[in-house]
Amino acid sequence: MLAEGHLLIEDVPGVGKTMLAKALARSVDGSVRRVQFTPDLLPSDITGVSVYNQERREFEFKPGAVFANIVVGDEINRASPKTQSALLECMEERQVTVDGITYGLEAPFMVIATQNPVEMEGTYPLPEAQRDRFMARVSMGYPDPAAELDMLDVHGGAPALDDLEPVADAREIAKLVEAVRTVHVADEVRRYAIALTTATRTSTELRLGASPRATLHLVRAARAAAALDDRDHVLPDDLQALAVPVLAHRLLPTGETQLGRRTTEQVVTDLVAKVPLPDSLDGRGRG
Known part of the structure; x- marks a missing residue:
């Protein structure tokens, strides 16, 4: 939310x-x-x-x-x-x-x-x-x-x-959403997010890759994760941790991938391991 x-x-x-x-x-x-x-x-x-x-x-x-x-x-x-x-x-x-x-x-x-x-x-x-x-x-x-x-x-x-008792009301949630929007995403982190989704579009194991909406959702989810971790900026680790839950359900595997009993979750996990981090990232995600 x-x-x-x-x-x-x-x-x-x-x-x-x-x-x-x-x-x-x-x-x-x-x-x-x-x-x-x-x-x-x-x-x-x-x-x-x-x-x-x-x-x-x-x-x-x-x-x-x-x-x-x-x-x-x-x-x-x-x-x-x-x-x-x-x-x-x-x-x-x-x-x-x-x-x-x-x-x-x-x-x-x-x-x-x-x-x-x-x-x-x-x-x-x-x-x-x-x-x-x-x-x-x-x-x-x-x-x-x-x-x-x-x-x-x-x-x-x-x-x-x-x-189970409510922990927040609609007004408080709206304020938290505004706070999440202010979490900083460095240019290199944005490029890394695009690199992850682009990798799904060029993968030979997939016949349908992640959409531009998926890139937007990945960055939004990373912002929320950073805010919950009491950070004012997104780390590459946030994108990596969220790649499978945010991307996998949108993808369609090829027939060969299905015959090999490979899931889209496994494909995304492998792609995250293969896509290199931008050289300019210092591990903090600040740009």
């Missing part, structure tokens, strides 16, 4: 994707709407619809689920591509257009979506344009035995989210 981006949480069923999304949403004292994506969900359920008022003899707009500070989209890839595309405008432009009328969305605005791997039954792959609008994709993974044992110990008690 501090990086002004959206988050995609992808993993197999039952590992806590929805719980994580709800916990993130509850940590902010703002409006939250949850959408359960199903095959019969309509685009108007997300964006809103104009309804004719017989008393006033005019159409009234009924806002959809996206009119909130945080929208939790559960199992987004179970909805049809047409319904998924209803999020395109609001995720990129923070607005919704219905019947030719544009409605602005309240700031801050963030979509936290969960999805199952595309190999799971009953899923529709997210279009490239949709994936590219998510700043980052993360996976939960299975818990280690100790963590799973702790889960069994507390299972059956009060719901885990009952004790």
Whole structure:
């Protein structure tokens, strides 16, 4: 949210994707709407619809689920591509257009979506344009035995989210976003970010590389990481640490890469190791 981006949480069923999304949403004292994506969900359920008022003899707009500070989209890839595309405008432009009328969305605005791997039954792959609008994709993974044992110990008690309190409200988040925007990014660090995304476009293992939007998201995420680390400047290490979650979900591997069972995460990791740092960087990222 501090990086002004959206988050995609992808993993197999039952590992806590929805719980994580709800916990993130509850940590902010703002409006939250949850959408359960199903095959019969309509685009108007997300964006809103104009309804004719017989008393006033005019159409009234009924806002959809996206009119909130945080929208939790559960199992987004179970909805049809047409319904998924209803999020395109609001995720990129923070607005919704219905019947030719544009409605602005309240700031801050963030979509936290969960999805199952595309190999799971009953899923529709997210279009490239949709994936590219998510700043980052993360996976939960299975818990280690100790963590799973702790889960069994507390299972059956009060719901885990009952004790979770907001740590900031919408106004405070807006101030933090402005502070993140002031984090310095040296020219050489910017060039390094471009070099990383350019490497994905020229890689023989990929048939679709990272877009210019991906470069912008990578730098924004690095700014937020630097601010959270109490720094006023971005380091190359920030870009390297965020390259996989910010870039991998946007990329499409070639057939040979898929046959070799290479993931886009592995490709990005190798590219980060190969792309050299600019000689003028002194390790501090100041320019």
